[in-house]
Each structure stands twice: as C-alpha cells, then as structure tokens.
Amino acid sequence: MTDNLNDTIHGYRSNSERILTNDEYECLYSPEQQDRQQVSEFKQNQFDKNAQKYWDQFYKRNTNHFFKDRHWTLREFNINLNEKIKLFEVGCGVGNFLFPLLNELPNLFIYACDFSSTAIELLQKDSNYDQQRIQSFVCDLTDDKDIPIDDNSIDFCSMIFVLSAIHPDKMSYVLKKIHKVIEYI
Ligand SMILES: C[S@@+](CC[C@H](N)C(=O)[O-])C[C@H]1O[C@@H](n2cnc3c(N)ncnc32)[C@H](O)[C@@H]1O
Secondary structure, eight states: OBOOOOOEETTEEOOOOOBOOHHHHHHHHOHHHHHHTSOOHHHHHHHHHTHHHHHHHHHHHHTTSSSOOOOOHHHHSOOOTTSOEEEEEETOTTSTTHHHHHHHOTTEEEEEEESOHHHHHHHHHSTTOOTTTEEEEEOOTTSSSOOSSOTTOBSEEEOSSOGGGSOHHHHHHHHHHHHTTBOOO
8 A cells, every 4th residue: 555645746756655554554544543543522622722822832842943944835836036925924933934935035025923922932033034024923813803914915825734723613714814914806
C-alpha cells in the first residue's frame, strides 16, 4: 500500500512515496480505529474553551523555533510581483508565512493578527519586523468584536493552518467576519 502523494505540482514533487505500516493503514481506513482515537467530548470542550490559553502556552514554550518559514507561497499562488497589495494574514503566529513574502514582494503591506499575545510580541520583536510594512494586533476571530481593519479594504486574506484550529461550529462565523474586510470587487 502506498500513499499516492507523489504527483508533481508545478514541477515540484509534493511528497515522496512511502509504504504505510499496517497500523497506519488501519488508522486511516478503519472507522473503528478512528473512533477509538477520538478524545472525549469533555476534553474537546476544554480544548475549545481554552484554545487561546493553550496557543499562548505553545508560543511561550516554543517561541519562534517550532514552525519553519514558508518559502513556497509564490510557487502556489499566482501573484503579480509589482502590484501594490494589502494582505491580511489571519492567525499569523510568529510570522513564518509573512516574513518570506515581505521579502519577495516589495509592494506588499501586511495586516497580521493572532489571538496569542505571546505570538504577536515575538513577531514584533523579530529583527525582520518592519513597522512601515506590517500592522499587527491581537484578535480572537471567534469573539463578537469587529476586526480593527476598514471594511472592504483588503486585497487578499491568508489563513495558513488556522481554520483547522477553529471549532467547526464557529468556522462560518469566522469566515463572515473576515469577509467584511476583504475588498468587494
Ligand atoms: C498552525 S498555527 C499557523 C501560524 C501561521 N499561520 C503560520 O503559517 O506559521 C495556527 C495559528 O492560528 C492561531 N489561532 C487559532 N485560533 C485562533 C483564533 N480564534 N483567533 C486568532 N488566531 C487563532 C494560533 O494562535 C496559531 O498561531
């Protein structure tokens, strides 16, 4: 059995072929195994209720040594390098997505938010942080406050591995909230 992820995307090999072990195969394809691995409802609620606290602890523990800088963005998205662009990076963490992009796009301005105040502090202390080109702030996407950015003012919004950190019941609310600040064309 192999995972079929070794297709090429834009000429890059997205993953290499590997034989799954029997246990891995069982975990992927047997519903009984998947059910057995689910955390209890109580724990799920705890994780959801205290998500901000847990993410903050995560950044206190790992600082900016956990995620690697993401250098693949321009390979994946078709962006005109010379255009003036306003991007809203939602759930920016410590900037592993935004710093490489700022480097590659000279006319880019980034609004960046995260609900971990530790992540935002680390981002602002980073030697690559440029106040002329980044405006960052603490913001919980799931609360009832508006995002502090003018409505209809953003060209692009990015959420890299963020929606998966939000409870499915709140996803549509979060997307509507973000949608307000994206420019309506
Ligand atoms: C997997 S990290 C990705 C960080 C960053 N986008 C990157 O590419 O490195 C997910 C981020 O989403 C943030 N996050 C999760 N739920 C959030 C919420 N409700 N409001 C704001 N940020 C949130 C976390 O604090 C964390 O920094």
